Amino acid sequence: MKVTNGPGPELDDTGFDDEEVEDPARGQLFRKIDTIVTVKGTTDENPVNISECEEGALHTVEVRNTMGGILLYLVTLGRKRKLKVSYVCVKEQN
Amino acid sequence: MATTKTTPRERWNTIHKNGPFPLKFFLSTKLVKRSMMPDPFARYNDAAGEMRRLLLVAANQNHGFRSIGARWSMSSIAHQKDRMHFTANLNIKFGIQPTDLHPNSSYQSDNIHFLQCGNTIKEISFYLERLGKSLKTTGASNGQTIAGCISTGVHGSALDVGSVQDYVVGLNLITGPNPQDIVYLERHTKPALNDAFAAKINARVIRNDGLFNAALVGLGSFGFIHGVVIEAEDHFLLSRHVIKVKKADALALADSMDFQNSPIKIPSEVDAQGNPLRPYHYKIYINQYSNADTLPVELMYKKPFDPNYIQKFGNPIPFMKEFVYRDLIYLLVKISEKFPKAIPKFIKALSNSILPDENKVIVGKLSEIFWDAGYQGKAFACSFGVDHTHSSKALKVLSDLTNNEGPVPGIFAMRFIPKSEGLISFAKFPFTCMVEIDGIIWEASDKLISLEKYAQRMIEVLQQHQIPFTIHWGKNADWEFPGLAQHMFGADAQNWMDYRSALLTPAMARVFTNQFLKDIRLDAYNPNADPNLISDLST
Numbered sequence: 001m002k003v004t005n006g007p008g009p010e011l012d013d014t015g016f017d018d019e020e021v022e023d024p025a026r027g028q029l030f031r032k033i034d035t036i037v038t039v040k041g042t043t044d045e046n047p048v049n050i051s052e053c054e055e056g057a058l059h060t061v062e063v064r065n066t067m068g069g070i071l072l073y074l075v076t077l078g079r080k081r082k083l084k085v086s087y088v089c090v091k092e093q094n
Numbered sequence: 095m096a097t098t099k100t101t102p103r104e105r106w107n108t109i110h111k112n113g114p115f116p117l118k119f120f121l122s123t124k125l126v127k128r129s130m131m132p133d134p135f136a137r138y139n140d141a142a143g144e145m146r147r148l149l150l151v152a153a154n155q156n157h158g159f160r161s162i163g164a165r166w167s168m169s170s171i172a173h174q175k176d177r178m179h180f181t182a183n184l185n186i187k188f189g190i191q192p193t194d195l196h197p198n199s200s201y202q203s204d205n206i207h208f209l210q211c212g213n214t215i216k217e218i219s220f221y222l223e224r225l226g227k228s229l230k231t232t233g234a235s236n237g238q239t240i241a242g243c244i245s246t247g248v249h250g251s252a253l254d255v256g257s258v259q260d261y262v263v264g265l266n267l268i269t270g271p272n273p274q275d276i277v278y279l280e281r282h283t284k285p286a287l288n289d290a291f292a293a294k295i296n297a298r299v300i301r302n303d304g305l306f307n308a309a310l311v312g313l314g315s316f317g318f319i320h321g322v323v324i325e326a327e328d329h330f331l332l333s334r335h336v337i338k339v340k341k342a343d344a345l346a347l348a349d350s351m352d353f354q355n356s357p358i359k360i361p362s363e364v365d366a367q368g369n370p371l372r373p374y375h376y377k378i379y380i381n382q383y384s385n386a387d388t389l390p391v392e393l394m395y396k397k398p399f400d401p402n403y404i405q406k407f408g409n410p411i412p413f414m415k416e417f418v419y420r421d422l423i424y425l426l427v428k429i430s431e432k433f434p435k436a437i438p439k440f441i442k443a444l445s446n447s448i449l450p451d452e453n454k455v456i457v458g459k460l461s462e463i464f465w466d467a468g469y470q471g472k473a474f475a476c477s478f479g480v481d482h483t484h485s486s487k488a489l490k491v492l493s494d495l496t497n498n499e500g501p502v503p504g505i506f507a508m509r510f511i512p513k514s515e516g517l518i519s520f521a522k523f524p525f526t527c528m529v530e531i532d533g534i535i536w537e538a539s540d541k542l543i544s545l546e547k548y549a550q551r552m553i554e555v556l557q558q559h560q561i562p563f564t565i566h567w568g569k570n571a572d573w574e575f576p577g578l579a580q581h582m583f584g585a586d587a588q589n590w591m592d593y594r595s596a597l598l599t600p601a602m603a604r605v606f607t608n609q610f611l612k613d614i615r616l617d618a619y620n621p622n623a624d625p626n627l628i629s630d631l632s633t
Binding site for chain 2: 009010091092093094
């Protein structure tokens with residue numbers, strides 16, 4: 001699921017790409033978080049902090065569920081979660 | 095200090111994958127942080143210093159240098175094989191104060207804004223809207239940088255506004271590595287800012303209509319465009335209607351531009367006598383593979399801004415954007431390469447996705463109507479400018495070519511713009527109709543004409559039918575067609591080269607030349623160019 005903040009100008013990509021890469025996110029600088037987080041049994045919400053956006057705002061967030069992530073969640077009874085997030089920052093304004 | 099990252103590369107591509115093109119070095123400059131240098135003029139001038147350094151390095155290495163924006167152009171106009179420079183992070187912008195205006199300026203200061211080159215249309219709209227202002231027009235999408243827009247002639251179909259460059263009132267160019275190579279250009283007959291402002295950006299002033307109009311559509315070759323001064327206007331709304339009309343009526347209106355007496359009418363957009371009002375925007379969509387006697391036209395009418403427009407008319411931006419599966423599109427193109435006769439069927443099948451929705455009236459700001467582009471994959475576009483009185487004739491000639499020697503995976507559209515003062519703007523006719531075909535890049539086969547051949551044939555058939563034309567600088571074309579620039583612009587082609595030769599030193603002219611400029615034979619340097627061409631004609 002991808003959610004976009006419409007009006008905020010998005011951070012452009014680096015202006016460069018490799019010809020072989022067919023990237024659906026062309027024109028936008030997507031940063032990725034791909035990790036496994038451990039959640040304590042005593043806590044409820046587990047917000048993830050994205051601190052790299054210099055303008056302090058997100059333009060697009062995409063969260064992907066994978067079969068492996070679902071299995072990990074089930075096997076660990078929710079304690080370990082696969083976090084696969086791509087995001088685009090709002091472009092820093094000058 | 096502004097900093098530049100220089101990375102060795104092997105190739106570069108446009109956002110629509112029209113390359114790849116060879117490349118030695120890719121450069122990307124970032125401004126110094128606001129926290130380190132809060133004054134925007136200081137940061138702007140600091141960036142100018144960095145640009146002069148980069149030009150010196152390029153000149154010393156005997157390398158070409160080209161700054162790029164958002165890679166939107168489909169032609170190779172943005173490409174330079176030696177050094178390409180990414181500008182999107184150079185996005186300072188600020189409003190002009192009344193004390194900055196030239197004493198003879200007829201502009202309102204709150205409409206005049208100074209934009210560094212890397213500001214995208216979307217960013218500029220976002221910035222202006224917070225001041226209760228709007229751009230006068232944009233292209234069909236919003237991702238291009240302002241410098242890229244004016245260098246290539248980006249336009250919409252705003253009948254009484256023109257192209258993006260037509261609301262530019264000043265240009266800050268850097269033509270070389272020396273301090274005196276920072277110049278601020280304006281028209282001498284329509285000055286905007288005073289010399290004191292130019293001093294704030296360390297620029298020497300040249301007010302000269304001819305030079306300004308030559309540099310305005312400079313194809314990225316008139317020096318580095320560092321800053322652009324634009325005239326905005328009070329924000330407004332557009333009411334967008336898409337209706338199916340008789341093809342004959344749509345084309346008759348294209349040829350006449352006589353909206354008042356046209357049978358094409360939106361019931362709510364008429365005058366007291368019931369005659370159609372002149373719209374802000376008129377666009378015709380033509381599926382050249384269809385024999386239907388009706389087609390969709392898009393009309394937009396300008397309305398005063400209403401802060402409650404979303405409550406009244408709904409959100410003009412859809413809650414969820416729908417994209418046709420990219421892989422599906424590519425599969426269709428692959429099939430078409432083997433079975434070209436399938437192309438018209440595919441276009442018909444996709445018509446709900448590629449043609450506008452007729453059933454909904456949309457009301458929104460300019461930036462919302464011309465919103466984020468959907469498809470950003472492998473695309474081509476060929477776009478010819480003709481006098482609007484030749485609209486239907488040009489469309490017939492190009493459609494017949496596409497049917498007889500194609501098919502190709504694209505459909506036609508027609509947009510309309512008034513004459514631009516840019517010396518080599520493709521909007522050169524009193525009223526220009528841009529006849530364009532947009533579609534998906536394909537591979538030629540023994541059954542399917544190549545894009546290169548198709549582009550060549552488009553020029554040939556227009557010449558055979560004696561239809562004067564220009565070509566959109568940012569789109570696909572047979573740019574090496576013999577005598578093309580002279581055919582399109584006559585003596586103005588040489589005049590443009592003379593202005594360029596007068597402004598740039600021979601060494602810097604080489605730095606700012608790329609293969610595209612050579613292909614269209616606009617790279618010739620005239621060492622005897624009249625120095626009066628760049629005289630300051632300020633009064």
